[in-house]
Amino acid sequence: MKDLITKTNGQDQLSQTGNSVGNDQAAEILIVYPDDLDDAERNSLCRVVETMTYLGHTADYLPDRKAVLKLSQYSAVVCYALKDDSKTETALMGYSGRVLLLGCLPETLPDPKRYPRTVILSGKDSAVAAYTFSGGNTFTQLLALEGLRLPQNPTYTAGTLSASTGEIPLAEGWGLVRYLPMTDYTTAFARAVLEQETTLWLWPYHDKPHSYAQFIVLDSVYPFTDPQRLLSIVQKLVREKINFVISVMPIYQNADYPAMRQFCEVLRYAQANGGAVIMHAPMVQGDLDPQVLQQKLTDAAQNYFKNQVYPVALEIPRAWMYRENLRSTLGRYRTLFVYEDGTAGECLDLKLATNDFIRLGAQLIPQTIGLDTTGTGYLDCRAGAVYLSSSEDPAQVLKAVSAVRNSTVPLKSLWDMSHTEYFNESGLLTWDGSALKVNGEKVSLNYIPKPYEENHNYKRTVLYRATANLQNQNHVLIVFVAVAMAAFALCMYLARRQMHLRFFYSDVEPLDDNTPRK
Amino acid sequence: MLPADVASLYAIITIWLFMAVYVFLSIGGFRYFLKCNASSGSLPPKDGKYPMVSVLVPAHNEALVLSRTVRTLLKFDYPKDRYEIIVINDNSTDRTKELLQGIQREFPDRNLIVISTDRQVGGDGKSNALNIGFSVAKGSVIAVYDADNTPEPSALRLLTENLIADDNIGAVIGKFRTRNRNASLLTRFVNIETLCHQCMNQAGRYFFFKLCTIPGTNYVIRRSIIERIGGWDVKALSEDTEISFRIYRMGYYIKFLPQAVTWEQEPHLLSIWFRQRTRWAKGNLYVLIKNFKYTFDHTAGSMRLDTLYFATVYVLMLSSLITSDIIFLGGLMGFIHVKLAGFSSVLWGLAIVVFIVNMMLMLALERNEFNLQSAALVTLMLFTYAKLWVFVMLKAVYLSIVDQLFHREVKWDKTVRYEEVTDDENSKFKTDVTRTGGKQ
Structure with a gap:
């Protein structure tokens, strides 16, 4: 087995030669999960896979029964929530690569040199976990654990776990083997610990990993x-x-309207003063057609370009990372921001079995893990984006900005990175750190105020005006219907009243009985 | 804005405009009916002299219904020596002639004239038959009844009294009812349609604009008018609409008198109904094309409003209904997506409610028609019977274009009659009667 350290997309990446699941290119890490994965475990598995993606590592994920024969093809193995009778864990005895045990630690492993003996402290228990992140910021969380196991003689420990049976380390390690007792990685705390510990576990040197x-x-x-x-x-x-x-939200039409021009005026000012603009993913309901998405992105980009605003990256929801059919569209962007969209583990495609999204080669900037209410990042093991809502009170926004600024994780300008974006079939936007070019031509980011049109011609035809007023027309129609109904009700009453008064009036057809009625 | 949005907007605006027009006409028709229902409609001549009336009955292979019709006409309460019945047995190949001869023998003292034509002079449709009958008519007033009609005894008297009471009236039309309304679901629909049509379109227009259209039966007209216009237009399939426009242009108006009632047999099979309505629509298109130029003629009087009304119904209404149906079906199948702001099913729901209540108002003026069954039928016919109108119109337009392109002779498609068992008002039909064919 040959470990290589490669530099990909600005992030250190471990890679390993060999075959991996469904891909010509080998993955570095194999994540093994139980054969009978339940929904909660699936959600956590999704986060584990995501952690590898965010940290820039290729990873395959396979169930226990399939993984056992493939261990040797990977330079690192993550065992997630495996049961005591796991075949993979038994097979680990002959495996010499890096091993991360998440919520599973067999009582007896027949390799005392590599794996510790374990002492079971308790069965189901709860414990207060504490962990210190970047800048000495310590966070705690109450964890419910299936069983507390105390490995013997660790060479590495981090954090603490305070239970009724006493205080033990949260994370422990022995050489290339590392152990975390949690199985639930859907909470911010657990995800943050996992990201930090994974970074340290995979870091091959004795000094500290890079800071982002x-x-x-x-x-x-x-x-x-x-x-x-x-x-x-x-x-x-x-x-x-x-x-x-x-x-910014994508705009598909009416880019020449005064409202859009004023909006872009602010964006141009921001762009010229160190702020960078990125494009939010189109909001799509129902099935997402890649061609439609591409067209929307193209239209939106060109509408902003018309106003000298140049979005240099795309912001996508987390679930899009798992959509195979969007790969080609997303592959047009070198820089992708990923925001938490509220989806759970259902977006993880178990059949796909690999986080091949990372193979797009994009610079990923996922949302920071919010360990407190400010959303500030306390992890420097990967780049992160702190999202602030522009619709909130400016004072609150600035307060949050201040908290981020005071954090030990440094703030960075998007202009310090290079960006590339194929906004349509032949259109290319590039930023190489010094010049912004659209289709090879340099464009200026300087802010020059533009006069507003006093009387903008909206080019609204009669048809457009009618459309714009249709909702008001609805009210007119409702009033019309109400009046008509009232009039009809009155008329019906009068008609029936007259009918009753003329009860003996006959209008039935005269019969052929030679005595026609009058 | 997408084409689907434009089309939707067009359909919405047009349909609601028509809805407003129909509500307006309904209120007028209602007020007129209420006024008429409060009186007998009788206007006896001041001098007590009733004019001579010639009752024309064109008949082509009408043996199944004609005997009953003629016997009913003989029972008019109009002075017997002041009216004559002229039955134009128009190239019939069935027992019509023998039946009429039998009735003549039965009522030897009555003015019952039978004109039997052959292929040389007859068989060219209703207008031609009416012209033949008119050539022997003695009356200063001409009445027309279809061969399947059973008018009430007072009908002729009421119509004639009202005609001679005002020199500005060119013709007086009565109301027609469906004799076989319970024969099938179709005849129930037709019954509701005819009642509502007469209240809204005839009475409503008459109430507001002194306009109405001769329905083809149960009407009287001045002889002088027929002479001046040179008889009925033999090219017109809707000779009634055609002659209405000519009366308007002469400066007369046509009065609607709902107290003068006749009962007629309506098609109870869809195929027959479809042919009949296609003929009417085709005839109306012919009349519309012929008279549309008068819309812009200041001397044409109130008729301009009618030509405009007909044009909007046949062009705007038809196109908007087709558009709305296509959008509805396309939307259901996922082909059409309307993104119009404010466009919602609430709009359609409101339109449907207005339509149903509007129809029920018309039915409230009639005995035994205003009930839950009728409400259910109205709702059902909105989604079934009313939709057929679009197909009728499309076929009529297609046939009219084909006739024009290939210079085809206009053919009269006779409505097939059915023998009725007259044991009660709600006649039951023998369904084994064969279609007799022919042009009339």
Whole structure:
């Protein structure tokens, strides 16, 4: 087995030669999960896979029964929540690579040199976990654990676990083997610990791993956002010399409307003063057609370009990382921000069995793990984006910005990275750290105020005006219907009344009985 | 804006405009019916002299229904020596002639004239038959009844009294009812349609604009008018609409008198109904094309409103209904997506409610028609019977274009009659009667 250290997309990456699941290119890590995975475990497995993705490692994930024969093909193995009778764990005895045990530690493993003996402290128990992240920030969380096991003679420990039976380390390690007792990685605390410990576990050197920065992102900024409000936030950030990113919503039409122009005026000002603009993913309901998505992105990009605003990256929901059919569309962007979209483990495709999204080669900037209410990142093992809502009170936004700024994880400008974006079949936007080019031509980021049109011609035909007023027309129609109904009800009453008064009036057809009725 | 949005907007605006027009006409028709229902409609001549009336009955292979019709006409309470019945036995190949001869023998003292035509002079449709009958008519007032009609005894008297009471009236039309309304679901629909049509379109237009259209039966007209216009237009399949426009242009108006009632047999099979309605629609298109130029003629009087009304119904209404149906079906199948702001099913729901209540108002003016069954039928016919109108119109347009392109002679498609068992008002039909064919 041959370990290689490669530098891919600005992040250190371990890779290993060999075959992996369904891909010509080998994955570095094999994640083994129980054969009978339940929903809660699936959600956590999704987070484990995601952790590898965010840290820039290729990983395959296989169930216990399939993984046992493939261990030797990977340079690192993660055992997630495996049962005591796991065949993979038994097979680990002959495996010499890195091993991360998540919530599973067999009582007896026949390799005392490599694996510890374990003492079971208790069965089901709860414990307070504490862990110190970057800058000495310690966070705690109450954990419910299936069983507390105490490995003997660890060479590495981190964090603490305080249970009724006493205090033991949260994370422990013996050479290339590392152990975390949790199986639930859906909580922010557990995810943060996992990311930190995985980074340290995979780091091949004795010194500390690289530190990564965080980005402030003003999220979901629409053209109908009050431009003055947005401007006041931007001006404050510019004055304070704080790097920031504005994530704008895609606009498909009416890019020449005054509202859009005013909005873009603020964006241009931000762009010229250290702020970078990225594009939020289109909001799509129902099935997402890649071609439709591509067209929307193209239209939106060009509408912003028309207003000298240049989104240099795309912000996508987390679930899109698992969509195979979006690979080609997302592959057009070198820089991708990933935000938490509220989806759980159902987005993880177990059949796919690999996090091949990472093979797009994009610079991933996932949302930071919010260990407190400010959303500030306390992890420097990967880049992270702190999302701030532009619709909130500017004072609150600035307070959150201040918290981020005071964090030990440094803030970074998006302009410090290179970006590439194929916004349509032949259109290319590039930023190489010094010049922004659209289709090879340099474009200026300088802010030059533009006069507003006093009387914008909306080019609205009679048809457009009628459409715009249709909702008001509805009210007219409802009134019309109400009046008509009232009139009809009155008429019906009068008709029936007259009918009753003329009860003996006959209008039936005269019969052929030679005595026609009158 | 997408084409589907534009089309939806067009359909919405047009349908609601028509809805408003129909509500307006319904209120007018209702007020007129209420007024008429409060009186007998009788206007006896001041001098007590009733004019001579010639009752024309064109008949082509009408043996199944004609005997009953003629016997009913003989029972008019109009002075017997002041009216004559002229039955134009128009190239019939069935027992029509023998039946009429039998009735003549039975009522030797009555003015019952039978004109039997052959292929040389007859068999060219209703207009031609009416012209033949008119050529021997003696009356200063001409009445027309279809061969399947059983008018009430007072019908002729009421119509004639109202005609001679006002020199500005060119013709007076009565109301027709469905004799076989319970024969099938189709005849129930037709019954509701005819009642509502007469209340809304005839009475409503008459109430507001002194406009109504001769329905082809149960009407009287001045002889002088027929002479001046040179008889009925033999090219017109809707000779009634055609002659209505000509009366307007002469400066007369047509009065609607709902107290003068006739009962007629309506098609109880869809195929027959479809042919009959296609003929009517084709005839109306012919009349519309012929008279549309008068819409812009200041001298044409109130008729301009009618030509405009007909044009909007046949162009705007038809196209908007087709558009709305295509959008509805396309939407169901997922082919069409309307993104119009404010466009919602609430709009359609409101339109349906207005339609149903509007129809029920018309039925409230009739005995034994205003009930839950009728409400259910109205709802059902909105989604079934009413939709057939679109197909009728499309076929009529297609046939009209084909006739024009290939210079085809206009053919009269006779409505097939059925023998009725007259044991009660709600006649039952013998369904084994064969279609007799022919042009009339």
